[in-house]
Amino acid sequence: MRWRSVGEVNCSVARTLAVIGERWTMLILREAFLGRRRFDDFQRNIGIARNILATRLRALVKDGILERSRADGEHARVEYRLTKKGMELYPVLVAMLKWGDAWLWPAGGKGPPLKLMHRGCGAKAMPALVCPNCGDPVGARDMIALARGAARPAQSTERAAHRPASR
Amino acid sequence: MRWRSVGEVNCSVARTLAVIGERWTMLILREAFLGRRRFDDFQRNIGIARNILATRLRALVKDGILERSRADGEHARVEYRLTKKGMELYPVLVAMLKWGDAWLWPAGGKGPPLKLMHRGCGAKAMPALVCPNCGDPVGARDMIALARGAARPAQSTERAAHRPASR
DNA sequence: CGCGAATAGTTGCAAACTACAACTTGAGCT
């Protein structure tokens, strides 16, 4: 398969990657979530080449993640802002941020540069993933994937069909 | 900046992307979380070219996400399994899955192929992101990013330094 | 032992993508 057709695969992860999986795209979204809206701000803060940025922004607009508007008044100022669809990518970004904070800062070093604070209660803490039903935190081993229709987990095919007689 | 040095940037998102941000990598992890462990299983299920898969697997092992072991007994069977560090990438995958489920399946179509079930309580539902302190669900607008040290949000620089006299 | 099948890769090459820097376009200011 070519990467080009990864968006047509019958899997939400693959389709999501077709939208946000290109190099640089998540960094553009990071900036967008921090409130950045202008071409040159993105370009300077990320350090991305201008043509690549232009291409990515165009794709994100086409996919409905960002909205492009010509804010008239000052020069040719163009703004890119997150749509609702884009806003809802926040959990993806936070999950990356949290994992990076936990695993990618060597003990001797300075530690990650950002902390998150919950507006509602004032807690300075990373959001956690929980079961919406019982409220317990969930990790990889707490969830089972069920294929549509099937009543059983969509688990490993593991040595199924071939080698029918030999064991 | 080259993509090569994105891992040295002072940002957990950028560093995380240096590890899992290459094309195909998250699809390899999807398979790993579904219980797949073997080279050919990854290759067939994802549809990735073999050389690319080999390169990605090597990188994931080097980064401590997967562990390579030569399970002796059958042929030259090699296994790749998630480490603890790798397991903790689950929230990233789930966030993508959830967003894809919500936004990438046209109304007329068949809908996403996987559902998740919580082992603990049996609920069939996607995990949600909540504040660990108060338990409220959080979205992009509910959190504020604070730069280390600084007491104020790490928000947009927006027309700050230059243009000092003209307004 | 020697053979064929299974598994896990590697290699060579063409096509596609990325990066850099310089250039273009269009709007507003004076």
Place this chain on the structure above:
DNA sequence: AGCTCAAGTTGTAGTTTGCAACTATTCGCG
């Protein structure tokens, strides 16, 4: 008109990806 700024586009060189065929190692079996 001429200057500046923001937002791209273009040309070109370098890097990465994808395909298909090839190699290497192990196992089971006669």
